[in-house]
Amino acid sequence: MLDTAIIGGGLCGLVLARNLCRQGKVVGLFEARKRLGGRILSVAGAGSGLAMDLGPTWFWPDTQPLIKSLVAELGLPDIAQHDDGSVLHLKDPDQAPERIDGKKIHQGARRLQGGMAQFVDALAAGLPQGLTHLDHVLTSVRDREDHVALTFAAGDGIVEIAARHVVLALPPRLLEQQVRFEPDLDEATREAMRGAETWMAAHAKVVIAYDRAFWREAGHSGNAFVTHEKAVLGEIFDACDGDAATAALGGFLALSPDLRASFSAGLPTLMDSQMAQVFGATLEHGEQHFQDWATERHTCSALDRTSARAEHAGAANPMLRRAHWNGKLYLGGSETAARGAGYLEGALEAARRIDLALERKSAEEGGSGSHSRAAGDAAAPINAASLARFRAWVAAQQDAALDGYRHRLNRGLAVQQREQLTQRALLESMEEIFDQALAILDSLDFDVGAVTVERGRSSLTPGVQQPFGDLMRSVLDDVIAFNRTSCALSNFPDEHHLSGEYRQVILRDIAAAWLEFSLAANRLLLAKADARDRRLQATRLTGVSS
Incomplete structure (x- = not known):
């Protein structure tokens, strides 16, 4: 197995x-x-051998640390996406494209040399x-x-x-x-x-190889947008290798899957014609490599083909x-x-x-696992083991907190509540988690004789507080993502996309509830110490009287 x-x-x-x-x-x-x-999916040009990406093309090392680290770990050579800040914009099929300068659109994107x-x-x-x-x-x-x-x-x-x-x-x-x-x-x-939505599933992409980078020789970056109603390629970009010794342009089709299927026989000619209209007649004949992901049964679902594209969250x-x-x-x-x-x-x-x-x-x-050792090792101090069990319990509450939020959100929608939906539902859900945490804490064994109290604060309290930082951040991230993908909230713009100000209000509410929990947890730990002291005092008195 x-x-x-x-x-x-x-x-x-x-x-x-x-x-x-x-x-x-x-x-x-x-x-x-x-x-x-x-x-x-990378394919090699028949003439030049240039690797051309018909699937993912770029990564952004400034904002994508995981892919940046993997590139470095595997030792893969990468190149900057060519982007000199110039863009051609074709708005009218009967006119020449307009040139716009000072507009870099790839924002530090890089590609792998070799695809x-x-x-x-x-x-x-x-x-x-x-x-x-x-x-x-x-x-x-x-x-x-x-x-x-x-x-x-x-x-x-x-x-x-x-x-x-x-x-x-x-x-x-x-x-x-x-x-x-x-x-x-x-x-x-x-x-x-x-x-x-399956990313890029309903889209098609073409990369066309040429003898030379004619557009660069003419002073263009290769970036272009075509926005008129007869557009075949909606977005075009430079797909040359690092030094442009081997030349290519890439493009994303503007036609829907059904239109691509209808025009399939003439599509190569239409794409060639579009490139020539944007960059000049020298680009009329190139080596085309085309991938329609909507025809891939292991990529594109029926919903991807037929449903309207959602905003990418x-x-x-x-x-x-x-x-x-x-x-x-x-x-x-x-x-x-x-x-x-x-x-x-x-x-x-x-x-x-x-x-x-x-x-x-x-x-x-x-x-x-480290939590198993801490909780199960008989040689570990009882306080460390109990705190480890408490941390493990808190870490496991992310799904429960989201479930509580969803339940309360649906209840608010059912009674036609229209204001502060997220704020109320999330606060109530986190308060329930805090209440349960107090019950868990009360059930754990602590050696309070080894605990110090300074200015009314148990030395165990910081360890009880600590795991909630990650939980509160994770739950808020989940709520933001859930709201953005929720059809039920699409008619509530303020809840569908939480503004920075709204998030801060929610965080302040949760922080206040966490502070109340922290004070209650500290009182509980002090009460455990007081109970122990009373038991010890009673034992001493019993010993004296006997």
């Missing part, structure tokens, strides 16, 4: 497989396509032989109490796999549409899966980050990320989240 089965051989799945293998886990990586990489598929090649090369299984299409996932059973359509047959833990590193909409779960996932999770609905089936099943992939959702950075963030969750689960199941 596998320790972990990872479904999806994109960046998230590859990085997670590598990390788990380094930990000595027995891992299987299953990919529906006949290649690894998912939406990472983004270098990530895939480098990561796959480090995996043990026999770990990767291509052409395995997941059809069902079943909870079997001590393991998860997976069914794949593989070639002409059916393959059954058993694993203690399963990671579904696939677009959530595809999972919701194509995979059967037994027992079924809860409706809130399914709703979040349906609402998670950057953080996925937190319901997608929940473990299921008692920690045996996890949703992964870039569309589940708390930061950078839809980007390569999001894929790495999701892999890191699941890696940590599996490590915690291993510790709970008898591994060597």
Whole structure:
């Protein structure tokens, strides 16, 4: 039996497989396509050999630390995206494009010299032989109490796999549409899966190689936007190698999936014509490489093809980050990320989240996690062990806090409450967590004889307060992401997108509730000390009288 089965051989799945293998886990990586990489797709020009990215193209090291670190770790050469601040804007099909200067649009973006598929090649090369299984299409996932059973359509047959833990590193909409779960996932999770737009799934991209970078010779950057109603390519960018010795332009199509299908026979000519109209007749004939992701059944769901594009939130609905089936099943992939959702950075963030969750689960199941040692080591001081148990309990309350928030939010919407929806629901949810924390604290054993009290404050109190900092930040991040992806709040702009001022008001409310909890916790710890002192005094008196 596998320790972990990872479904999806994109960046998230590859990085997670590598990390788990380094930990000595027995891992299987299953990919529906006949290649690894998912939406990472680089092709080589027939004439020049130039690597052209038809999937993800850029990363931003200033704001994406995980992908920056991976590039450095793998030793992959990268180049700056060419962007001299000039942009051509074609607004009228019967007029020449307008040039705009002083407008850099790529904001420090960089590309991999040799294409983004270098990530895939480098990561796959480090995996043990026999770990990767291509052409395995997941059809069902079943909870079997001590393991998860997976069914794949593989070639002409059916393959059954058993694993203690399963990671579904696939677009959530595809999972919701194509995979059967037994027992079924809860409706809130399914709703979040349906609402998670698959990044770039309904789009198409072309990269066209040329003999020379004619646009640069004419003093243009290669950046252009076409916004008239007959536009074929909506956005164009320079796709040359580092020194422009091999030349290319890339573009995102402005046509919908249905229109692309209707014009498929003439589309190459239309794209050539568009490039020539923007940059000149020298670009009429290039070597085209075209990818329509809407035709990829392992990328684009029916909802992605038909639903209107939502505003990109950057953080996925937190319901997608929940473990299921008692920690045996996890949703992964870039569309589940708390930061950078839809980007390569999001894929790495999701892999890191699941890696940590599996490590915690291993510790709970008898591994060597630090919390297990602190709580279970009989030689550890009783206060350290009790504080460790308390910290572990607090760390596990993120899902409960969000559930409490969602319940109260729905209740407020049901009674047509229209103001301070988020503020009230989140404060009440956190107050409930604080109340439960006091009960947990009261149930723990402490050696109060080893505790000092200075100016009315128990020396245990800071250790009780400390874990709530991470919890409060994480819960607020979850609430912000949940609100931005909630259809129910779309008619409440102030709640749908929390302003900075509103967030500060909420944080002040929660901070005040946390302070009340801290004072109550301190009183409880002092009361434990007082009770001990009274017991000792009673023992002494009993000894004297006898």
